[in-house]
Amino acid sequence: xxxxxxxxxxxxxxxxxxxxxxxxxxxxxxxxxxxxxxxxxxxxxxxxxxxxxxxxxxxxxxxxxxxxxxxxxxxxxxxxxxxxxxxxxxxxxxxxxxxxxxxxxxxxxxxxxxxxxxxxxxxxxxxxxxxxxxxxxxxxxxxxxxxxxxxxxxxxxxxxxxxxxxxxxxxxxxxxxxxxxxxxxxxxxxxxxxxxxxxxxxxxxxxxxxxxxxxxxxxxxxxxxxxxxxxxxxxxxxxxxxxxxxxxxxxxxxxxxxx
Amino acid sequence: xxxxxxxxxxxxxxxxxxxxxxxxxxxxxxxxxxxxxxxxxxxxxxxxxxxxxxxxxxxxxxxxxxxxxxxxxxxxxxxxxxxxxxxxxxxxxxxxxxxxxxxxxxxxxxxxxxxxxxxxxxxxxxxxxxxxxxxxxxxxxxxxxxxxxxxxxxxxxxxxxxxxxxxxxxxxxxxxxxxxxxxxxxxxxxxxxxxxxxxxxxxxxxxxxxxxxxxxxxxxxxxxxxxxxxxxxxxxxxxxxxxxxxxxxxxxxxxxxxxxxxxxxxxxxxxxxxxxxxxxxxxxxxxxxxxxxxxxxxxxxxxxxxxxxxxxxxxxxxxxxxxxxxxxxxxxxxxxxxxxxxxxxxxxxxxxxxxx
Ligand SMILES: Cc1ncc(C[n+]2csc(CCOP(=O)(O)OP(=O)(O)O)c2C)c(N)n1
Ligand code: SF4
Numbered sequence: 124x125x126x127x128x129x130x131x132x133x134x135x136x137x138x139x140x141x142x143x144x145x146x147x148x149x150x151x152x153x154x155x156x157x158x159x160x161x162x163x164x165x166x167x168x169x170x171x172x173x174x175x176x177x178x179x180x181x182x183x184x185x186x187x188x189x190x191x192x193x194x195x196x197x198x199x200x201x202x203x204x205x206x207x208x209x210x211x212x213x214x215x216x217x218x219x220x221x222x223x224x225x226x227x228x229x230x231x232x233x234x235x236x237x238x239x240x241x242x243x244x245x246x247x248x249x250x251x252x253x254x255x256x257x258x259x260x261x262x263x264x265x266x267x268x269x270x271x272x273x274x275x276x277x278x279x280x281x282x283x284x285x286x287x288x289x290x291x292x293x294x295x296x297x298x299x300x301x302x303x304x305x306x307x308x309x310x311x312x313x314x315x316x317x318x319x320x321x322x323x324x325x326x327x328x329x330x331x332x333x334x335x336x337x338x339x340x341x342x343x344x345x346x347x348x349x350x351x352x353x354x355x356x357x358x359x360x361x362x363x364x365x366x367x368x369x370x371x372x373x374x375x376x377x378x379x380x381x382x
Numbered sequence: 383x384x385x386x387x388x389x390x391x392x393x394x395x396x397x398x399x400x401x402x403x404x405x406x407x408x409x410x411x412x413x414x415x416x417x418x419x420x421x422x423x424x425x426x427x428x429x430x431x432x433x434x435x436x437x438x439x440x441x442x443x444x445x446x447x448x449x450x451x452x453x454x455x456x457x458x459x460x461x462x463x464x465x466x467x468x469x470x471x472x473x474x475x476x477x478x479x480x481x482x483x484x485x486x487x488x489x490x491x492x493x494x495x496x497x498x499x500x501x502x503x504x505x506x507x508x509x510x511x512x513x514x515x516x517x518x519x520x521x522x523x524x525x526x527x528x529x530x531x532x533x534x535x536x537x538x539x540x541x542x543x544x545x546x547x548x549x550x551x552x553x554x555x556x557x558x559x560x561x562x563x564x565x566x567x568x569x570x571x572x573x574x575x576x577x578x579x580x581x582x583x584x585x586x587x588x589x590x591x592x593x594x595x596x597x598x599x600x601x602x603x604x605x606x607x608x609x610x611x612x613x614x615x616x617x618x619x620x621x622x623x624x625x626x627x628x629x630x631x632x633x634x635x636x637x638x639x640x641x642x643x644x645x646x647x648x649x650x651x652x653x654x655x656x657x658x659x660x661x662x663x664x665x666x667x668x669x670x671x672x673x674x675x676x677x678x679x680x681x682x683x684x685x686x687x688x689x690x691x692x693x694x695x696x697x698x699x700x701x702x703x704x705x706x707x708x709x710x711x712x713x714x715x716x717x718x719x720x721x722x723x724x725x726x727x728x729x730x731x732x733x734x735x736x737x738x
Contacts, residue, residue, distance in 0.1 A: 175584040177454070180595075189593045195582035197453045198480075198595035200472050203446035206438065210450025210458065211582070213434045214406050218584055236446070239439035 140168045142193045149187050153353025155343030156184055156252060158310040160191055162320040163223065163250055166327055167194065176219040177211055179204040181233075183225035184258040184345075202233025205240035208247045219330055221248040226267040227257045230292040234266075237292065244301025244335040248326045251293065251338065254345035255364060262348030266290045269367055274348070289367065293340040297374040303335035305374035309342045309365070311357045322372070335377070342368045384566040391531040391557040392417035394564050395461070395487055398535035400427050403572040404485075405456035406434035408447035410466060413499040414555035415489035418461045431572055441466040445473030445486075452482040453594045455581035457539050457573065461487035463555075464505050465496060467513075474548050475514030478611070479596025481580075483542035485535065486520075487551045489558040492719040500719025501555035501642060506696035509552045510670040517608055519615045521549040521622065522669040524640040528562035536570065545618055546580070552669060554692065556642035556721065624667035625676055629655065633662030635735055636680055637727070638701050639690040640666045647690050649724035654731065661731065669697070677704035686710035686735050690727055693717060710735075 142164035150156045167173050173194055180188035182201035189196035199207045204222035212220045229237050229251050240247065256274055257263040264274040264281060267289050271280040281289075297305045304326055308319035319341055326337035342364050346356035372380055389397065396418045399407060407427075409419045419437060427433035434451075438444035444460045451458035462470065467488045477484060488509065492502035509522045521541050523534045531553065538549040578589050585591035598604035626644075628651060630636055635654070639647040644665040654661035664680065666673050677687075686709055689698035698713040705711055712734040716722045 173584070174586050177582050177584060179450075186597060189595060193585075193591060195585045195591050196593050196595075197450065197582055198593070198597055199446060199449065200476055203442060203449075203473070206443040206446035207450035207453075209436070209443075210406065210408060210447030210452075211454055213436060213447070214451045214454055214456045214458075215583060235439055236443055239443065 140165045142168045142173055144191055144193045146190050148191060150184060151347045153344065153346050153356065154184070155254070155310045155341065158316060159250065159252055159319070159341050159343065160188065162310070162316060163221070163323055164192055166320060166324045167219070170324070170327055172219050172327070175217070176221070179208050179220070179222040181222065181224040181228040183228045185223055185225060185252065186259065188223050202228050202231070203236055204228065204233065205236040205245070205247070205249065209240055209243070209245050212245055212247050216246070219248070219327060221250060223250045224252065225258065226251070226253045226255065226265045230266045230290055238296065238299070241296040241336050241338065242299045242301045246330050246333050247336060248330050249336065249338045250323065251340040252343050253340050253368065254343045254348070256345050256348040258345045258348045262345070262350070269363055272363075291368065293338065293373060296338060297379055301335050302338055302374060303377045304329040304337040306372045307340040307342060307368060307370050309360070309370055311344065311360065315370070340368070342370065384568045386563060386565045388561055389528055389564050390417055390559060390561050391525075391528045391553065392489065392559065393421045394528045394532040395535060395551070396421035396425070397566060398532040399459060400425060400431055400433060401567055401569050402536040402539055403431065403457060403570040404433055404459055404539070405572055406436075406448075406451045406458045407460065408436050408438045408444040408451070408458070409460045409462065410438050410441050410444050412463045412466045414491060414501070414558050415461050415463050415487065417558070418487065431569070433572070441469035442473070445470040448484045449473055449477055449482065452477065452484045453582045455573070455576035455583065459485035459487070461489065463489045463491045464493050464502070467505065467508070471508075471514035474520065475516050475518060476596050477548045478518035478520065479516060480594045481546040482548070482594060483539070483546050484548045485538045485542060485551065486548055487553070490552065490554040492717070498719040499555065501692060501721065502717070502719060503554060503641060503643060503692040504694070504696065504717065505552065506669065506691070506693060509550050510672070518611060519618070519670050521545065521547060521618060523549065523551050524667060524669050525551060525553055525557060526641050526644045526665060528557065528560065528564045531557060532564050532566060536567065541622065545614055547614065552641065554642050556645070619671040622668055623671045623673050623675070625673040626665040626667060627676070628663040628665070630662035630664055630680055632660055634660040634685045635688065635731060636662045636664050636684050637688050637690055637731070638664050638666070638677065638697070640669060640697065643690045643692055646722060646724055647727060650727040650731070653724055653728050659731070659736070666697070672700045674700065674704040677701060678708070681705040681708040684709060686712060688712045688714060688731050688734065690722070691715045692721065
């Protein structure tokens with residue numbers, strides 16, 4: 124049997140969604156951005172809403188998300204994605220609008236836009252990739268960098284006396300009445316990918332039902348910024364990031380979940 | 383024609399926005415232009431025309447909401463005053479770079495810094511020379527009456543969509559706050575069809591997907607894009623220069639002033655004629671594109687120009703560019719929110735050119 128005999132429709136176990144372009148991803152090998160892109164696009168495909176969806180690419184490693192996500196997209200200034208999404212959604216309330224943002228973008232420079240879009244209850248979906256660092260600019264401290272964690276601007280570890288504590292944006296916005304569904308997920312194992320995809324689906328369903336803002340944080344790795352191999356990075360993430368940023372739903376049906 | 387009303391300049395802009403079929407206004411309050419959002423709110427434009435009105439969390443929020451709405455082909459606008467417009471510069475640069483249309487109104491106040499809420503024309507450089515980062519231009523309209531505050535709104539939207547470029551109405555607290563008679567144009571319908579070659583309303587099967595981005599990491603391609611923008615600005619210069627001339631043909635001396643200072647200079651020009659001084663007034667209506675050619679033509683026969691501004695001397699640099707060494711140019715400006723009187727300007731004209 125030759126390879127070409129194996130590549131047949133009936134043997135297919137995986138197919139890339141048509142909502143991802145064939146462009147080679149610009150992400151480092153092992154980075155969570157690529158998987159996160161895929162599951163967002165799969166959800167949009169499975170829900171059959173691609174023709175009515177507009178995505179917002181931030182400033183950060185995912186600035187080129189529009190090269191990979193095969194739908195109408197807008198690239199926006201650093202941190203302003205929720206404002207741009209608001210502008211679109213207010214004009215086109217029947218369309219699906221989502222932002223895809225890193226932690227520097229969403230939780231530092233864009234804190235105001237994030238909180239106010241959440242507070243107004245904009246019917247948009249925010250996908251928040253939290254890798255605890257500024258990936259694109261070379262691994263500087265992010266607002267989400269853990270205490271003691273090294274980055275290029277905290278070479279001896281984040282000193283909370285000097286730099287303050289990391290901010291849990293997801294818990295913060297969960298307290299705003301405008302948010303309806305809030306979840307924190309990961310994409311580093313097959314199980315976590317399945318869970319994350321479910322959460323993203325729920326987020327878009329929330330938008331479909333006009334219930335308010337839906338927000339899915341994905342705790343992800345940045346092996347380049349963390350200066351680790353992909354495997355080391357995932358292990359470090361489990362041991363250090365997850366205890367501080369625990370995974371699971373935070374707010375469901377407009378109610379914060381008691382843990 | 384439509385109905386006549388007594389209105390503030392700011393109110394006229396707001397009413398004109400609704401009538402021009404504007405789809406969305408996003409803004410943040412700041413004196414001396416808060417009447418724009420207040421008037422809109424009083425009109426409940428979502429009931430009148432379906433227009434979206436949203437008070438943003440900041441000017442950063444506002445301009446990026448405009449950016450989003452504009453990307454979908456909607457007629458979107460914002461308004462602010464100097465410090466708020468400074469905050470919008472990044473967004474305007476993105477919009478110019480990704481070629482999206484919008485209207486931005488700047489009711490200028492005195493600066494630098496928090497400055498004063500009194501009128502000023504000290505944002506001329508910011509408005510006409512780019513303002514934010516990168517090689518780009520806004521189309522800049524300078525109304526000199528409440529009537530023009532109204533009339534320039536549909537004009538601004540037309541230009542914005544014709545060139546797919548942000549357009550700024552540059553006015554100040556004088557025109558924004560003063561009341562005058564204004565003849566309002568009739569309600570225009572809001573657009574229901576959108577040019578699917580560029581809007582991001584969701585990629586349908588019958589077209590390519592659309593992307594709004596000002597980013598290109600390939601310098602050769604990005605240089606091309608920048609050349610394309612420059613070509614567009616050239617076309618704007620060729621086609622869109624607007625100005626008003628009052629008794630310039632036989633003038634020995636020509637006042638050059640725009641917006642509120644041109645209103646004061648109109649009176650100065652009359653007073654001068656009454657005194658037998660052959661004075662004229664050239665009022666640039668578009669500040670970008672600036673009427674260089676017209677001023678250059680006048681320079682062939684006038685003895686001197688007097689540029690009058692509520693600034694330390696900004697537009698006068700463009701007058702100098704136009705005139706070169708052909709004839710004399712003098713400048714008179716009041717700053718910090720002070721406004722000159724017509725006789726004050728006349729005295730300056732006499733002192734500079736007629737030996738007092
Ligand atoms: C106004 C502005 N400030 C700073 C930058 C530089 N910058 C680009 S990406 C970035 C950080 C992005 O980090 P994050 O949002 O965490 O995304 P990641 O790259 O980690 O995915 C910064 C500071 C910029 N492009 N614009
Ligand atoms: S720098 Fe970090 S976040 Fe960016 S692509 Fe590489 S691993 Fe991913």
